[in-house]
Amino acid sequence: MSRFSNSMLTLAAMTALAGCNVGPKYTRPQTPAAPAYRGADNAEVTSDAKDSLGDQQWSAVFKEPELQELIKTALANNLDLKIAATRVLEQVQQVRVTRSAQFPQITVGGTGVGAELPDSLGNTFGSNPISEGDFSLSATWTPDFWGLYRKQTEAARDQLLSQEWAQKAVRMSLVQQVATTYFQLRELDEQLDITKQTIEVRKQSLDLTQRLERGGSSPLSDVRQAEQLLYTATSELPQIEQQIQQQENAMRLLLGQTPGTVVHTDQNALAPPPQNLPVGLPSQLLERRPDIQEAEAQLKAANANVGVAKAAFFPQLSISASGGVGGDDWGNIFDPAGRTIYGLGSLTQPIFEGGKIKGQYELSKRQKDEMVLSYQKTILGAFRDVSNALIAVNKQRVAREQQELLVTSAQDATRLARIRYQGGSTSYLEVLTTDSNLYAAQLNLAAAQQSEALTLVQLYSSLGGGWQ
The missing domain is CATH 1.20.1600.10 (Outer membrane efflux proteins (OEP))
Known part of the structure; x- marks a missing residue:
């Protein structure tokens, strides 16, 4: 989970850079x-x-x-x-x-699957009973540059x-x-x-x-x-x-x-x-x-x-990051070896929209x-x-x-x-x-x-x- 924490720190650091504020300053008309x-x-x-x-x-x-x-x-x-x-x-x-x-939009989620199969199907799917699960934390943010x-x-x-x-x-x-x-x-x-x-x-x-x-x-x-x-x-x-x-x-x-x-x-x-x-x-x-x-x-x-x-x-920059853990058994869902971390950034700049x-x-x-x-x-x-x-x-x-x-x-x-x-x-x-x-x-x-x-x-x- 340390990489995910570093990603969030990076997002927080970029917040400080998002200080530009375009548009006219209000002044009361004469x-x-x-x-x-x-x-x-x-x-x-x-x-x-x-x-x-x-x-x-x-x-x-x-x-x-x-x-x-x-x-x-x-x-x-x-x-x-x-x-x-x-x-x-x-x-x-x-x-x-x-x-x-x-502000960043943060979501948390998890899934779990458990099933006990008949003996005639037990060898087909490997272990029996079947148990799998995962837990994830994700964040999406568009810096307000x-x-x-x-x-x-x-x-x-x-x-x-x-x-x-x-x-x-x-x-x-x-x-x-x-x-x-x-x-x-x-x-x-x-x-x-x-x-x-x-x-x-x-x-x-x-x-x-x-x-x-x-x-x-x-x-x-x-x-x-x-x-x-x-x-x-x-x-x-x-x-x-x-x-x-x-x-x-x-x-x-x-x-x-x-x-x-x-x-x-x-x-x-x-x-x-x-x-x-x-x-x-x-x-x-x-x-x-x-x-x-x-x-x-x-x-x-x-x-x-x-x-x-x-x-x-x-241009508008959108950043998303997600991290999670998972396993094929209830006991190892939170095993660090099963962690998954990724980040994604996208930058869009309008070029032509017909005016x-x-x-x-x-x-x-x-x-x-x-x-x-x-x-x-x-x-x-x-x-x-x-x-x-x-x-x-x-x-x-x-x-x-x-x-x-x-x-x-x-x-x-x-x-x-x-x-x-x-x-x-x-x-x-x-x-x-x-x-x-x-x-x-x-x-x-x-x-x-x-x-x-x-x-x-x-x-x-x-x-x-x-x-x-």
Whole structure:
């Protein structure tokens, strides 16, 4: 067995020589980054470099107890998040499989035969009973002179990093979806309350017009107009209830649960978000946003694959060695006199494959170029997202304030119209018009409050917050 040991030592010595690593070294592409984010009205938003909303935990951003409980449940049970985690575990094993090509493959085996023949055949085959056996140990190795297997392992590890960032992106998106769905539910709750209150007021108005019509003070047309107002509101009621139940089902899916109800009663859920939220520096976004990190990991994998394709141009050496012992009797199987040792080496150099190797190399470079562009596009998209979110924070606040003024004015106009109608100074058409305007303004105010609340979600998500 000493010759076999020497062969293995030779293989180990050659490992030290396999240090060449072809292919380009990764460098991060140059990407444009503004010194500050664009806010509303082309104003640039500046902030302390060490302070950003995106660095905060989601529980510090969304402080409603109901919403916090929903997010916790979703992070524990959501199936998309579990799928993303499973993909990470899959890629861990893929790295392990890919890396195994760098090492010698060693196998051990043995055979044994034993038979007792009839006396009539005993002399034909020599000894009786017959017993033979052997034991062997073999190794095969392809030295990684040009870094082919190391580059493959590097690409697999970069893909693992990409999957890890993809999992974080799913987590961030899940927090965003739960918060968005919750605020949408609270808006629908507001619309439901407004509609119910409007129905009660319009019932009273219908009763009044019916009494006036019976007394001869108002025409029947006023009754019909009052009925129109009432039925407009009552027809909206089941549609809002339908949307609430369907949104609850959507929330339950995010929670990893079967359809059912969820709690959404917090009266302060649609309160305006804080003003002058810290955003940090644009350069920080490259390290915080999961989609940017995922895109860069994919770019690194593509860069490593260029090295894999380049290594195919060079010769590949394969070495195999085997040693074993055997005998014709159980007692002498391990007798050194029955040892067998051999080694084999092969060297292959591609000469002509119809342009396949060069085509693969050029393909890998073009794929890397595509990943560079995709990485740069992802960064620009991230800057756009933050800017859009900042613009929305400012503009939605103004829109909500103006909508509140509109509701106040519509309420007073409706009040005055009813007084004038009861005093006989105007027709019911004025009541119908002002009441319809008020109802629409109140619904629009609820929508404006929801849109403003969602700007916090959008800004937090665009800054890369939620996965920490």
